[in-house]
Amino acid sequence: MGPKNPRKKKCDKSDHPELSKIENTEPTKDDNQDSSKIQNQEPSKNDNPFPQKPKIQLFEGDCMTLIDSLENNSLDCIITDPPYFTDKLDHKWNSEKIADDTKNSHIQHLPKGMKFDKKQVKDLQTFYKDLSAKLITKLKPGGYFLSFSSPRLYHAIAMGCDEAGFEVRDMMNWIYTQTMPKGMSISHLIDKNKDMTPEEKSHMKEEYKDHKTPMIRSCAEPICIAMKPIETSFLENEKKYKTGLLDFSQKVGEEADKVPINVMTTQYMDPIYDKHFFINKPSKDEKGDYNSHPTVKPIALMEHLVKLFTKPDAIVLDPFSGSGTTLVACKNTGRRAIGFEMNNEYYEICKKRLF
Ligand SMILES: C[S@@+](CC[C@H](N)C(=O)[O-])C[C@H]1O[C@@H](n2cnc3c(N)ncnc32)[C@H](O)[C@@H]1O
16 A cells, blocks of 8 residues: 555545555564554554554454544455354444353343344344445455354345445355254243143143254354455456455365365364365464453464465455454464454453464
């Protein structure tokens, strides 16, 4: 974005007063050595809120506001694991309430993420459309917007992106086996029923002992792969912005000899799956024992996505950084990154992981 970046078309800000508080100038050696510096600076009211330009930048606050401070057409990629808008995990995500949430098993007190509410779809789609409308202006043409999601709400994310002008080009899936079944038995409903005799209840409980509410145990997270439309052709777009084409040298599979596949796993499963889908196992302590975030992603998975969808030194945004796995992956793979996180507890964890 700055004059030092040969990929960036020179841009005269006097022509574009709306442009930029965050700039994508090349980081200097000093920036990289002192990237924590930005964390210690409390900007005064009149200061530019993003005074430093280190390789990895992290800001505490609501992304819906912070995004406005980014320069238009400045990002190469956006990779995020957003709030899924299941109950309690929406854009008002409150870490204390979630940590306190120890209740289980009854309809009124379902643990986080389990309550079905049709409104969640509409709310997520509206939120994602608004978010995507902001993000599309900040991304370069041909830049990708990758969003993790849940099987039940994927369509809301995809339609939100689509409605804002993104092209939904694909869907990738992260699969794993360590999850809890979520379907619930109906025996407590039978017990509460006032119209049945004890014998009828007992009979019905036996008859329905294997039937549960329709929540199939999920071992997959779909990732929506949306792209800001290219300007002319993939070739011209690549020449101008270095975006749009994917790096198929990022091989996958246990032998790292398979071209990228839309199914990925970070655990050993069985020989066929491992041969084709395996990315890399997370290390035992990669999260950090201080990391209380409930939905931390494996670093290897994020590194794979970063390398597949961006070039070295690209600028990647994660508007919902959580404990910062996307940013760690960018740091490990030589990309520049900007992260936003509105929750102070997670922001502090993120800082600790990164700096
Ligand atoms: C699914 S988590 C991300 C977890 C992350 N991938 C990791 O590995 O740690 C989503 C995060 O978005 C944050 N969040 C929710 N709404 C936000 C908003 N409007 N602006 C910034 N952060 C937000 C939540 O606090 C939560 O930490």
